Amino acid sequence: MAYLVLARKWRPQSFSEVMGQSHVVQALQNAVRQGRVAHAYLFAGARGVGKTSVARILAKALECESGPTETPCNQCPICREITNGSSVDIYEIDGASNRGIDEIRELRENAKYLPAKCRYKIYIIDEVHMLTEPAFNALLKTLEEPPAHVIFIFATTEPHKIPITILSRCQRYDFKRLPASVITGHLKAIIDQEGIKLSAGGLRFIVREAEGSMRDALSLLDRIISYGGDEVGDEEIAAVFGLVDQRLVIEMIVAIFEHNLERSIDLIYQVYTQGQDLKRFYADLVEALRNLVIIKTCRKPGPLINIADDEKEELDRLGQAKSTETIYLYLQLLLQGWEELRRSSQPRLTLEMILMRASLLQDVVPVEKILEKISILASAIKENESPLPVRGQPTAYPPGSDLDSCRYEEKDPEAPFVSGRPEDPEGFLGFVKSKSLPLVSILQQCQRLTVKNDALAIVFADHSLSDLLKDSFYNARLRELCREYYQRDIRIDILSESVAAPGRETAEETGRERTAREEIVKHPLVQEALSILGGHIEEIKIEKGADR
Template sequence: MHKALYRVYRPLNFKDVIGQEHVTKTLKNQIENNNIAHAYLFSGTRGTGKTSTAKIFARAVNCLNPKDKEPCNECEVCKGILTDNIMDVIEIDAASNNGVDDIRELRENVKYPPTKGRYKVYIIDEVHMLSQGAFNALLKTLEEPPSYIIFILATTEPHKIPATILSRCQKFDFKRVQVDDIITRMKNICSDINIEVDEKALNLIARNSGGALRDALSILDQCISYSESKVEYEDVVSLLGTVNIDFLFKMSDYIINEDTKSGLELLNELVIWGKDIKHFLDDLVDHFRNLMICKVSSELNEIINLPIETIDILRKQSNKIELNNIIRIINILSDTQSNIKYSSNPRILAEITIIKLSQPILDGSSESILKRINKIESIINNGVNIVKTTTVSDSKNEEAKINKKNIVRDIKDPNVEEIEKLWPEILSYMKKDKNMSVQAMLREVKNFNIQGNILGLIFNDEFKFIKDRLSRDENKNYIEKVINEVTNQNLKVKISLKSELIDFKEEKEDKGIKILEDMFAKDIIEVKNSIKEI
């Protein structure tokens, strides 16, 4: 009968426990100094060695011939514990023995001393599953245990354990096992059983284990059964239902290059292959997370658990995309991850997501607007003219030829028409000042209005982000300075959204109409709009 790899290669000594040196060293020191506590709490994610360490510790404190504070696993006591022939080590599953009566039975049994060893060790797995009554019963035993009793409580959810229990235990946190450590362990096992394995395959298994060595060995066991002689990368991809790294690089390239058509075609291939869309989205989030790390850190080996050659490709791809755009993409993908759980058609949701990712214009987030502004700045810096039918930047092909020294106009009574005519010159002035970000944002001005010496710059409501940035003192003061230098006026600038303009316009008209109605008959009054739309 086949025995699972994680059972065959379960650690028998402290030195075999992978990635938990901070725990095993402390336990060995306690054994050496005869400073053994009566209760321990081992907490951490599944498959990190909590129960294995508890069993090793139970043998180590009872071993007749310990070697360097390790159990010899050869003496009568060690062999008896390993084969469950000695009742001095009792393992209890709290998930199925979580009642008050179970713990009361335990309390009765602790009265009896060990039969062979020095200590009687109770290992209670998934202890957080105990009922409140069972915890209360256990607390009485923990308060005044016999000198020969050791409790080892293991859990994946320590926050569910009452504080009264926690305060009576020495707490050890088991960390997720590092990818490199998992790979090394799997290599040694494959070498021991004469199985050839691809390095990329081991890396993929390790990354999908979530830091749990037991899960990694279970996946490896399945892959060995599938491939028999050699474990290949594609075999692991097929078994896990994930997509390979080349697919992720290709999809992210389409998103970065805003190639929606190719992105949708590649997603269709994914569906044809029968891959899980949710797993794909998870992998894509991880990929853009890695690109984000590449943008903000140079020490990547410690943060990104991938082969060096893959990290080099990630670094090159990260140079093609701005950090702000990566954050926008991760936010959209995270929303999709949340929504896809409840979707009756995950494929359509994934297709909408690819369209949003590759077409920032459809996204109204501040990150998307900033990306579009940055794109405009890039085009301007490269000397390309932009013509927009809905903004005041139309018909400015000659603006670059205007010299700063002869740009000033002397306007006696500025009005909307005059400001509109001079607007290209005002933007050109800013371009010569190298203030491209302000200039790019002002290209989105939709309307003007003038009240006394106040010049209103009106934006459509979707550009609230631009309005907020331009309203900052440093930007607003600069805009006023340039406008007044060009127009030879002393104008103050007010930046508003179109929806705010409506309220202002109605209030102004109401006052004006009331004055006219007091002077003339209502039927001869004609109200004209004083706001100029571009």
């Protein structure tokens, strides 16, 4: 006898053998037992979940010589004919190749005649959504009022493509994808019956690749057995399917988390030189990050992820180094890059660019930590209960208090900036000119450029230039040159002053605004807020006509 593939050999032959579809099986068994069998059924669901198998079992339950019965015998001639596909009264039609109106007209004419041997004529139309619109219209009348001896069973993977007029005439049952535990248990039983030794890693691979389809799982098992024989290990599976070494995936996640761009590029080179599929590697990386998010957010992630215990422990350990928000941001970035990689004619270059972006991505600060810092700042403000100074108005703090030193007075010049270079705006501008002409052209238009107390203050006459310098590109370049020139990190304050019309602002008023700004910048609460939140002052606006 010719070899029978596992998907056909282990096809369920009774309702009790159907796995993972108890809601459908129970409804159909009750219908047969109570004599409430409908004239038309629609079985919808993913591929390989048992739609056609259940249709055949229902046909046997209705046609069995000892029936109608919910437990067909599978021994009588009619049951055997249905199992073999040779029954003259059970019509299995492929909707993709018999989709025209002529085929449906022929079906409608034949349906008028009584069955030759069985109780019913049963038409099982697979992939019924492939029928044309005229074909569906030709079927409407027969489907609404069929002869008493005719039963229709439709199966489809895309029920949304079926006209509503057809759907309303059928009893619909939706088949679920099979859980990983159900597929695993069934495969173990088949492997034992077939005398095959399969590694635990190979079994996990089959279940993961099957995506809830038992037929796909059995087809993959058949393919593995054909290559490896009676004993199949992880090496044989990797050779057949070109699997990516999961250790490389874990190392890539570590490199991304550590912002190690050089290591990321090196890992891509290893995957490429080993001849592995870069897109498959990327898909495994996305799945690993998805599993990491599930582990960090779900109390019982077991049913949601299909990985070994050691891989789960490794991902759990990696997850401790990053917040859930940061890992989600990485996952979102990689998902956005998937379309780029899929369409790219140079997948290696595209993958390198995507992982460069991921490696350079900064961590997300959780909202709870930000709120905690704000709470600390609010407590400090409440304890001090001291208002910010108003433009042109001297502050009046209790004499001798720590805040009394913030009053505007003539003071000695502050100590110059201490670092690898002295306070020298002209020297700094010359250095910037040698490095970036566009940047120095902006700086040369500022009103003041001072370096004091670990801060570089740049004041412009209007907002346009200050906004331009605050641009991410110029701002990052300015910080880089400051670090290189002064040999340390310093704070950069970019400020702007409103330019009034001639004759409308006196020198005295300009001096008061400058004084108010300096007092605000030096205020202890402002300095404490900058320290707690780790920020810097972008701009100080003083409203015209404010109380002086």
